[in-house]
Amino acid sequence: MSKAHTIARLESLLARIHSRAEGPRVVAAARVVAAPAAPGPVPVMHAPPPREAPAVTEAEIVVDVEVQVATPETVLAVVVEEEPAPPAALESREQLVAAEPAPVAESAPVESEVEEEVRAPISSRRPIPPQPEEQLAAMAFGAEEPQPARHTPPPESGRLLAAPAADFDAEVTEVREAQKVASPVPLVPHATAAVLAPSDVVADVVGAPRPAVPATFVAVLDASLAL
Amino acid sequence: MGSSSFDPTNAVRFDLPQGRVHAGGDGERLLLVPTSAIDDIALSAPAEAVEALGRALGTAIGRRAKARLGDASSAPMEAFVTQLAGEVALAGVGVLGVERWGRALVVLVEGSPLNGSLLAPLIGAAVEAASGRGVACTLLSRDEHVARLFVGGDGGVGRVRDWIASGMPWADALARLQGGGA
Structure with a gap:
């Protein structure tokens, strides 16, 4: 390996170090905070430096080590000082439980409630709110005539009156037997005889018989002349 | 005849060349007189004259009816009335x-x-002439369409006339005449 070639490789390596030193520093600090810490106060200056995997896997490890030690340590120290130190008694699992819910997790249930309000059951008494298009139309052109409720109320539910137990036995589902009637008593005629006594006065004539109509006009005229 | 139907055939004959009108089988001469002239006589002439006129008209009608009946004394009621009513209709007196x-x-x-003053003596005379019995007649009631007359003896007709003149309804007068009513 020539000297010029070595210098060129060093320069390219230096450029890579500079480029990598810009982005992943914050992520490395977060990882330091979330990592389980040892009990007791942790001196800031003695915090272990983050290890960059690509830097470790490089073939020219001797040259890399010399450069990495000099550059990122000061930046990592500043980031660690801004994070509050976790309690020494808490484990990493407890930290996850005690952590406050993220704002994103709070917004999700609200959306589900809205969907539930829109999708009311068929038997609900509440009318379905207008669709978004209808709302936009109402905002643009004004409210139209009030529309009647889309759903009629469901029938009244409740318990029905059952038939009296003496009249109907609900458990019997077969052909029912009629009540047995006692055999009738044989019919015997009861005769009643009238008592009729002989009598002389039976007929009663009322009034006089109607006179015969005169057959001729002269007879009629004579009757009228006799008045 | 004694028939129950009236036969008006040739009941009135108009002799135009001679200017005569004849009625009945005996050819009694008739005169067609307007009813207005009869009304004027009935309203203006004395009551005896009006009655005499009515009886003369009725006697002629009754005589023609008797000629149709033959033996009027044995004629049935319907036959007598039919023939008499036919002659009354031919004379234009009414039904x-x-x-x-x-x-x-x-x-x-x-x-x-x-x-009524002319109709009562006319009907009485017609019945008398047709039946051969001496009768009297008086007017019981008269409205626009129907005149009702009582035919009887002189005594009965006189009482009924007096009762009606005193204000008694004619039906009650007839009932009283026969022993009933008030």
Whole structure:
């Protein structure tokens, strides 16, 4: 390996170090905070430096080590000082439980409630709110005539009156037997005889018989002349 | 004849060349007189004259009816009334009918142009001439269409006339005449 070639490789390596030193520093600090810490106060200056995997896997490890030690340590120290130190008694699992819910997790249930309000059951008494298009139309052109409720109320539910137990036995589902009637008593005629006594006065004539109509006009005229 | 139907064939004969009108089988001469002239006489002439006129008209009608009946004394009621009513209709007096109110004989005349003062002696004379019995007649009621007359003896007709003149309804007068009513 020539000297010029070595210098060129060093320069390219230096450029890579500079480029990598810009982005992943914050992520490395977060990882330091979330990592389980040892009990007791942790001196800031003695915090272990983050290890960059690509830097470790490089073939020219001797040259890399010399450069990495000099550059990122000061930046990592500043980031660690801004994070509050976790309690020494808490484990990493407890930290996850005690952590406050993220704002994103709070917004999700609200959306589900809205969907539930829109999708009311068929038997609900509440009318379905207008669709978004209808709302936009109402905002643009004004409210139209009030529309009647889309759903009629469901029938009244409740318990029905059952038939009296003496009249109907609900458990019997077969052909029912009629009540047995006692055999009738044989019919015997009861005769009643009238008592009729002989009598002389039976007929009663009322009034006089109607006179015969005169057959001729002269007879009629004579009757009228006799008045 | 004694027939129950009236035969008007040749009942009136108009002799135009001679200017004569004849009625009946004996050829009694007739005179066609306007009813207005008869009304004027009935309204202006004395009551005896009006009655005499009415009886003369009725006697002629009754005589023609008797000629049709033959033996009027044995003629049935319907036959007598039919022949008499036919002659009354030919004379233009009206439509004659008979009612019996008990024993009282009542004659109805519908559509007659004659007033009551002339119609009562006319009907009485017609029945008398047709039946051969001496009868009296008085007017019981008269409206626009029907005149109702009682035919009887002189005594009965006189009482009924007096009762009606005193304000008694004619039906009650007939009932009273026969021993009933008030």
